[in-house]
Amino acid sequence: MIPEIGHYALILALGIAILQTVAPMIGWRRRDARLLASAASAAQAQFFCIAIAYLCLTVSFINTDFSVAYVAQNAHTDLPMIYRISAVWGAHEGSLLLWMLMLSGWTFAVSVFNRRIPAELSALVIAVLGVISVGLLLFLLLTSNPFERLFPVPLQGRDLNPLLQDFGLAIHPPTLYMGYVGFSVAFAFAVAALITGKLDAAWARWTRPWTTTAWMFLTLGITLGSWWAYNELGWGGWWFWDPVENASFMPWLAGTALIHSLAVTEKRGLLKSWTVLLAILTFSLSLLGTFLVRSGVLVSVHAFASDPARGLFILIFMAVVTGSALTLYAWRAPKLASVGELNLFSREGLLLLNNVFLVVACAAILIGTLYPLVLDALNLGKISVGPPYFNAVFLPLMVPLFVLVGFGAVVPWKKGRAGETWNRLKLPALFAVAFAIVVPLALHGRATLLAVTGGLLGSWTIVAASQDVWRRIRAKPSFVAGLASVPRATWGMTLAHMGLGVWALGVAFVISYGYEKDVRLAPKETTEIGDFTFAFIGAQEAKGPNFVAQQGEVTIERPDHRTVQLYPQKRFYPSQRNVMTESAVDATLMRDLYVSLGEGFEDGSWSLRIYVKPMIRLIWLGGVLMFLGGCLAASDRRYRLATAAERKAALDGGAQAA
Amino acid sequence: MTKRNQRLLGVVALVIGVGVAAALGFTAFRKNMMYFYTPSDLLAGTVPIGASMQLGGLVEKGSLVRAGGLRVEFRVADCAKNIPVRYDGVLPDLFREGQGVVADGHLDADHVFVATRILAKHDENYMPPQVANALKGDPDTGKHSCMPFKAVESAAKS
Numbered sequence: 001m002i003p004e005i006g007h008y009a010l011i012l013a014l015g016i017a018i019l020q021t022v023a024p025m026i027g028w029r030r031r032d033a034r035l036l037a038s039a040a041s042a043a044q045a046q047f048f049c050i051a052i053a054y055l056c057l058t059v060s061f062i063n064t065d066f067s068v069a070y071v072a073q074n075a076h077t078d079l080p081m082i083y084r085i086s087a088v089w090g091a092h093e094g095s096l097l098l099w100m101l102m103l104s105g106w107t108f109a110v111s112v113f114n115r116r117i118p119a120e121l122s123a124l125v126i127a128v129l130g131v132i133s134v135g136l137l138l139f140l141l142l143t144s145n146p147f148e149r150l151f152p153v154p155l156q157g158r159d160l161n162p163l164l165q166d167f168g169l170a171i172h173p174p175t176l177y178m179g180y181v182g183f184s185v186a187f188a189f190a191v192a193a194l195i196t197g198k199l200d201a202a203w204a205r206w207t208r209p210w211t212t213t214a215w216m217f218l219t220l221g222i223t224l225g226s227w228w229a230y231n232e233l234g235w236g237g238w239w240f241w242d243p244v245e246n247a248s249f250m251p252w253l254a255g256t257a258l259i260h261s262l263a264v265t266e267k268r269g270l271l272k273s274w275t276v277l278l279a280i281l282t283f284s285l286s287l288l289g290t291f292l293v294r295s296g297v298l299v300s301v302h303a304f305a306s307d308p309a310r311g312l313f314i315l316i317f318m319a320v321v322t323g324s325a326l327t328l329y330a331w332r333a334p335k336l337a338s339v340g341e342l343n344l345f346s347r348e349g350l351l352l353l354n355n356v357f358l359v360v361a362c363a364a365i366l367i368g369t370l371y372p373l374v375l376d377a378l379n380l381g382k383i384s385v386g387p388p389y390f391n392a393v394f395l396p397l398m399v400p401l402f403v404l405v406g407f408g409a410v411v412p413w414k415k416g417r418a419g420e421t422w423n424r425l426k427l428p429a430l431f432a433v434a435f436a437i438v439v440p441l442a443l444h445g446r447a448t449l450l451a452v453t454g455g456l457l458g459s460w461t462i463v464a465a466s467q468d469v470w471r472r473i474r475a476k477p478s479f480v481a482g483l484a485s486v487p488r489a490t491w492g493m494t495l496a497h498m499g500l501g502v503w504a505l506g507v508a509f510v511i512s513y514g515y516e517k518d519v520r521l522a523p524k525e526t527t528e529i530g531d532f533t534f535a536f537i538g539a540q541e542a543k544g545p546n547f548v549a550q551q552g553e554v555t556i557e558r559p560d561h562r563t564v565q566l567y568p569q570k571r572f573y574p575s576q577r578n579v580m581t582e583s584a585v586d587a588t589l590m591r592d593l594y595v596s597l598g599e600g601f602e603d604g605s606w607s608l609r610i611y612v613k614p615m616i617r618l619i620w621l622g623g624v625l626m627f628l629g630g631c632l633a634a635s636d637r638r639y640r641l642a643t644a645a646e647r648k649a650a651l652d653g654g655a656q657a658a
Numbered sequence: 659m660t661k662r663n664q665r666l667l668g669v670v671a672l673v674i675g676v677g678v679a680a681a682l683g684f685t686a687f688r689k690n691m692m693y694f695y696t697p698s699d700l701l702a703g704t705v706p707i708g709a710s711m712q713l714g715g716l717v718e719k720g721s722l723v724r725a726g727g728l729r730v731e732f733r734v735a736d737c738a739k740n741i742p743v744r745y746d747g748v749l750p751d752l753f754r755e756g757q758g759v760v761a762d763g764h765l766d767a768d769h770v771f772v773a774t775r776i777l778a779k780h781d782e783n784y785m786p787p788q789v790a791n792a793l794k795g796d797p798d799t800g801k802h803s804c805m806p807f808k809a810v811e812s813a814a815k816s
Binding site: 344349353356357360364367368371381382383384385386388389392393396397400518519520570579580581598599601607608609 | 665667668672675676679682683685686687689690691692693694712714724727728746747748749751752762
């Protein structure tokens, strides 16, 4: 019964989504306020239906109702409760339903928080989001129905892929999707601007918090994914340039560029058509990401069983959405002429350069990701483009970007002055040079090119980025008054840029000074790596809720003669006859000690993977700082101010204040 | 400097920047592109010794030998030929005799494939069904179907 309710709710949602698309469009043509206003109600009703459907699937999972095919494939009676809930998005059908839930959730948010936006624009935005809803709901219902029944009902399910039974994974896809799907709002705003032909500073101010919110979730999602891969895949890496990782990274790069070009559009009324194009591209890359992951064209950790019909559907959907948006752009963009001059040595000029580097980096990754697929599809041979390519292209492109961040914080809008800029940046520059020489030598006794470059750029970014806040504080009579005077948007920008610097430090140090060693150790045998002595004590059986494990014990002696115990596991999940490596990590901000078990041999010895990773935590800390920066920037007062005024007028708005 | 000159300078800088990026990208691409070969391709003798590449096939049943320490030796086969592979390191969880495998590495002078990284294919549950079926092969004879590893003619020629 419950699955049927879910199924009906999805069908109902499809009907509402069609209304949500058609009615506002007609309303716009006929200038009919009532039809325009219907958009918001439709969006809310649609969200309600999707939420019901999602809840139904979750309940089926909690009850392990194996008469639902999707549940039977991804659950097991031994599966712990938290993973039953996260198993909902553990495979194709459910994760699409989650995508849909996010999309309708974002549309719902637009319908609620859009009070001060002209009714016409708001309705058109919701209508465009409705188009995307219709496509996805059709996709769900026609090719990937999560509520399909299975007869005869199996007694036991096939269980969730053990790789996915990890807390990091439980929250990685939802945050990632929040980001991916969130860019649909920026896309809808862009398309609505193209339809109405009106794009001004106010438009940019409405679009910015939505874009920033989507971006910060995507940032967090990618960071969580990297952390998950590090903990769960047993390879000790944090980024593999795997096509699926690239699929999430490309929209991130484009989205980052979009955030910056939106700032120019809001403050200076420039780069209008570029901003619109970026918004279209960013969401298209999000769709491309979905296509790459869900079509099965990629063989990777993420490529779950999938069938070609689905890939074809997404490809066509992507072509229709992107194609029609770009056609509209080609037709209408000339109307969006920017007024005013763009001076290269000014904040807007530097932001333009930032966009150039980000977009070029994104394009380079796109080529490296798609070229092998295209070649394979045309039967011209199978190739793979490995991490060295991406590193060789991506890292050099990041260097000027980091240098620019420092300048961006001190160069004013309209026109910068060389002397003033130098005065403000000479101390940060001096600090960065000193940091880059001293810190690698002090911590590790030797300097590598990468560590010095990373140290220079990272510390430069952190210190120079803080200049803006520092100057605002100094301008006030007291420190506290100064702190209070800094707007959240500035805090957000500063924090996010500092996060970028922290990330760079982490990357440079972990690559320069990390140790990786594969060894075979008999019980009681030791090996030395860096300043640490690793002793393998032995391995024993251990039992978990739905697995049995061989648990190794490793004692690590630190340079100060204290010891650390680690217990890496090799797990066997009987329900899927699957083996999983559960690594053990001793983490501090300065270094990680990482041990994972390879295979056990007949003589009682084991192959072990042992890593010492200095400062690897900074990589994720950087991501978290960027996320927090996004939170602050998106909640800036000037975005909320008008909303509050509107709320007073509307009398009933208390619930939507958050 | 006049405004016009300044703008010109900006455009020139932009063009140079994009050009350098494109050049970097292109060379990096050429250098790091790894072709995917099957054992038959390698034994046809058209593949340069020492060039880095990927080898894909099935781990032949009964061919896995441990040679002390972490060294393992096994043979990777397609339907027609097989080739010895040597690897020093920890094998992935999904590595099994009779299962699909992809190895990064190069061919040495003795025509042994020296692997630097081994990727095991995911098990049946996480593969498209047709590939999974083709990979299973015939359990009695140990022979494998070559469906998923059709020889890559054009790649071998270049």
